[in-house]
Amino acid sequence: MADKTNHGPAHRQRLNLKGEHHRITGAFLALPLVLLLGCGQKQASRREVQSALLKSISLASESEIFIQYLGQGRSTSNFALGHLQYLRDEITRTISDNSKLNTPPSPAPLTNALAIDNFQLRSLQQEVDASRQSSGQPSALDASAQRIREIRITLQKANSSL
């Protein structure tokens, strides 16, 4: 009898090929998704965490110098507001970049350092915001510069502990 039900070897081979084809297509479709998810977070190395901390130290140090300068009444108000806004944007970008770093369960020092970094960056962001609002008040700016100094020292300690 002829293979009217289409269950013969040729059909099975076609089905196998079709299944293979689906698997390949599926793999191709899943690849961008895997890449996308993979790009969202990556396992951070010691060097990457150190680099993130160095960037945060740089931002804290820069904010500290500029706010001291501002407290001495040496900047124009447009420059002060503009520069503090750019600094704030840079801090926000750094926080966002850090969120893509995923530390492995061990060693713990990397996880701790990254947590300290993120917490201090958020504090720095708040200080820069506060300084924008009190750009004409030297005493408030001095106090802010002092707090930023403490943020910087904490970040430096975290970096040297790695």
Place this chain on the structure above:
Amino acid sequence: MKKLLGITLGIMTALGGFVDLGQIVFTTQAGALFGYQLLWAIALGTFAIIVYMEMCGRVAVVAHEPVFATVRTRLGNRLGLATLIASNLLNLITCSAELGGVAIVIHLLTGWNERLALIGATIVLIAFVLISRFQWIERTFGLSGLLMIVFAVSAVTLHPDWHQLARGLVPGLESSGSNRGLLYAYFAVGIFSAMLMEYEVHFYSSGAIEEDWKPKDLSENFMVASLGSILGSLLTVGLLVLGALLFLPRHVFPELLSTAIFAGAYPFAQKAIVFALLGTLACITGAAVETALSGAYNVCQFYDLPWGKNLPRRSAPIYNLGWIGMFAVASIIVLTGLRPLQLVNFSIIFGMAVMPFTYYPILRAAADPKIMGKHVNTRLENVIGTALLVLIIMCALAAFPLMILTHAGQP
């Protein structure tokens, strides 16, 4: 007086090339990371640009061949066209970055919205270039760019260690570590590249023809190329010193244009900030004009079409549409939200890769006795030009790997 004003071509060319958005931030970063240790790269870049600027000016005057006519005749149509496309892409990216920088500086000066500042500045620039003769463009940006001297004054006021500074003229990295070595190489290549940006020679050689220089003006050509470049170089050294004195000890890695401007005014008060902002605005605007005009010069010279700011507008339609189009497209690129400094970092390294295709034809033309006659390169000039070209090729080969290995210069 005419000779003195003639120098403004060299000043505008050099300031637009040396002290543009990218170089202001890049050099300050180099100082913040390595102190004075990269001073030699500035000195070498200055020497190289003087040699090639003089050469391309001489070829333009004697053979009436601006750079892209030389590129076509020496590289042939195919390679010449590829060089034209790459160079104009580079000009467009750089022009976008500079316009973005202009908007940032206007925002810092006035508090105006950055996007509105960008659109307004583009319209004003197009109108200014449209109504001005070439000489007025170079005088306006050449002379106003001198306000950047505030950066050099600030650097001197902060009392650099002159002995240490002089030691920076000798290449060498004092501290060790493979990553630091790569970073050092990346910044050396970047500084050298930024000082030799192609649009400087495109603009300079076209300017020499726009100003109708004759062979009798060739001594002036050398003076204009040298003085303009040395001035640009001194301002660049000022930026390096500011980075070394202000940021290195405090572990700051400056990544914002406003940080570099702040450094330029640091020892002083409010007026210095205004001067630093105006000087930066003049230099960055000059660079935007230089790149936009270079884009139009390149196309017209390659296809042998009429070009020139001093021609009646209707006589050179492609040329005029070309530079207006460059401004328009560049501002649209910035409006999409791309950050100017991202653009400029890419343009510096991309510029290095294209560089041999610009400088090789200039050297070939200047060394050709058939077209240069008695003004042909001397043997010494050929040796120096060839040695510098080899260096340019080596840097071009190293540029992309270094960019990848150092994550575009991140410490």
